Amino acid sequence: MRVALFTDTFTPQVNGVAKTLQRFVNYLDDQGIEYLVFAPDGNQENANPEHIQGFRSIPFYLYPECRLSLPNISSVRKQLEAFQPDLIHIATPFNIGFTGLYYGKKLGIPMVGSYHTNFDRYLDYYELPLLSKMIWRYMRWFHAPFRKTFVPSEDTKRELIQRGFQNVSIWSRGVDCQLFHPNYRTSTIRERYNIDEPFILSYVGRLALEKDLDVLMKVVASLPASLQGKVHWVMAGDGPLASELKKQAPENMTFTGYVEGERLAQIYASSSLMVFPSSTETFGNVVLESMATGTPVIGSRAGGVQGIITHNKNGKLCTPGHVEEFVEAITDLLQSEETLKEMGVQACLYAKSCSWSSIFDQLLLQYEMAIDDPVASYA
Numbered sequence: 001m002r003v004a005l006f007t008d009t010f011t012p013q014v015n016g017v018a019k020t021l022q023r024f025v026n027y028l029d030d031q032g033i034e035y036l037v038f039a040p041d042g043n044q045e046n047a048n049p050e051h052i053q054g055f056r057s058i059p060f061y062l063y064p065e066c067r068l069s070l071p072n073i074s075s076v077r078k079q080l081e082a083f084q085p086d087l088i089h090i091a092t093p094f095n096i097g098f099t100g101l102y103y104g105k106k107l108g109i110p111m112v113g114s115y116h117t118n119f120d121r122y123l124d125y126y127e128l129p130l131l132s133k134m135i136w137r138y139m140r141w142f143h144a145p146f147r148k149t150f151v152p153s154e155d156t157k158r159e160l161i162q163r164g165f166q167n168v169s170i171w172s173r174g175v176d177c178q179l180f181h182p183n184y185r186t187s188t189i190r191e192r193y194n195i196d197e198p199f200i201l202s203y204v205g206r207l208a209l210e211k212d213l214d215v216l217m218k219v220v221a222s223l224p225a226s227l228q229g230k231v232h233w234v235m236a237g238d239g240p241l242a243s244e245l246k247k248q249a250p251e252n253m254t255f256t257g258y259v260e261g262e263r264l265a266q267i268y269a270s271s272s273l274m275v276f277p278s279s280t281e282t283f284g285n286v287v288l289e290s291m292a293t294g295t296p297v298i299g300s301r302a303g304g305v306q307g308i309i310t311h312n313k314n315g316k317l318c319t320p321g322h323v324e325e326f327v328e329a330i331t332d333l334l335q336s337e338e339t340l341k342e343m344g345v346q347a348c349l350y351a352k353s354c355s356w357s358s359i360f361d362q363l364l365l366q367y368e369m370a371i372d373d374p375v376a377s378y379a
Contacts (some may be wrong), residue, residue, distance in 0.1 A: 004085040006096050038076060039052060070095065186270040199273075202290075215320075227334060273334070288351055298330060308350075
C-alpha cells in the first residue's frame with residue numbers, strides 16, 4: 001500500500017491532530033508502508049524528511065496552530081504521478097487538503113478524509129455564528145468525494161450523519177502508556193512549582209475561548225472555603241488567553257506554558273483530578289492521557305469527551321457551562337479518598353485498552369476497504 005497524506009497541520013505544530021498524524025507516520029515507518037506527506041513547512045524532527053513535502057504557511061486566524069499554506073500545484077502533481085499512491089488521505093479542509101482533493105479527482109485516485117475539529121462550534125466563541133451554515137455547506141461538498149470520512153468519536157459521527165455526510169467511520173485515538181503512567185514521583189512537580197497544598201487540580205490544553213476557560217475560572221473561584229486553601233491549580237498549555245488568564249488567576253494557580261513528554265506526564269500523574277470544561281472536543285486526547293496516569297477527569301457531557309469518561313466510574317461528567325456541577329463533582333471526589341483512588345484505577349485500566357498500534361491497524365483495514373470499494377464514482 002502506498003499512501004499520500006495531505007494535511008494543513010503537522011509537527012512541530014502543537015495540537016492533537018498534528019500529534020496524531022506524526023504518530024501515524026511513525027507507525028507507517030515501522031510497518032514498512034510507503035507514504036508521502038504534503039504539509040506546512042516546519043522542522044519535522046521526528047519524520048523521515050524524504051517523505052515530507054513542506055510548503056510556506058501562515059497561521060489560521062481562528063486556530064493559529066493550524067496553518068494556511070500556498071502549495072506549489074505543479075510540484076504536487078509531479079510528486080503524485082511519480083509516487084503513484086493507492087490512496088489519498090486528506091486530513092484537513094484548507095489549502096493543502098483542497099489541493100489533495102483536486103488531484104485525487106483529476107488523477108482518479110481513491111480518497112478518504114478526516115473530520116477532526118468542530119470549527120463551526122468555534123464560531124460562537126469568536127462572534128462569527130452567521131458563518132456556520134456556509135461552513136457546513138462547504139464541508140459537505142468537500143467530503144462528498146471521499147470513500148470514507150473518519151471521525152474520532154461516536155458523538156461526532158452522529159452529528160455528521162445528521163448533517164448529511166455519508167460513509168462516516170470511526171478512527172479513534174490512542175495513548176502511549178509507556179509515557180503516560182502512574183509511576184512518577186509527585187514531589188518532582190511539587191518542588192518544580194513550589195506547591196504545598198495537599199490537592200493538585202490540573203487543566204491541560206490550549207488556553208483559548210473555545211475551551212470554556214471562563215467556566216473553569218468561575219469553578220476556581222466557587223470552590224467552598226473548606227477547600228480553597230487545600231487546592232493548587234496547574235494550568236498546562238499556552239494560547240491567546242494566556243495573559244488574560246494570568247491577570248485573573250488566584251495565588252494558588254500556576255501556569256506552566258506549553259509542556260510535553262515526561263514533564264506533562266508528571267503533571268497528570270501528580271494531580272488529584274484533571275478538570276476539563278471544554279464542550280467543543282471531537283475526541284479529547286488530554287482526557288485519555290490523564291486517565292492513563294491514573295488521574296480521573298471531570299469533563300463536560302459533550303462531544304468526544306463523553307465517549308471516554310464513564311460517569312462515576314473513571315471520572316465525572318457535568319452539564320457544559322454549569323459551574324455548580326463542576327464544583328460539586330470536585331468537592332465530592334476530594335472528600336472521598338477511597339472513591340478517588342478507585343476511579344483512578346478504573347481510568348488507568350480504560351486507557352490501557354486504547355493502544356495506538358491497534359487503532360492504526362484498524363485504520364489500515366479501513367484503507368484497504370476504501371481502495372477495494374467497488375463503487376467507482378463519488379459525488
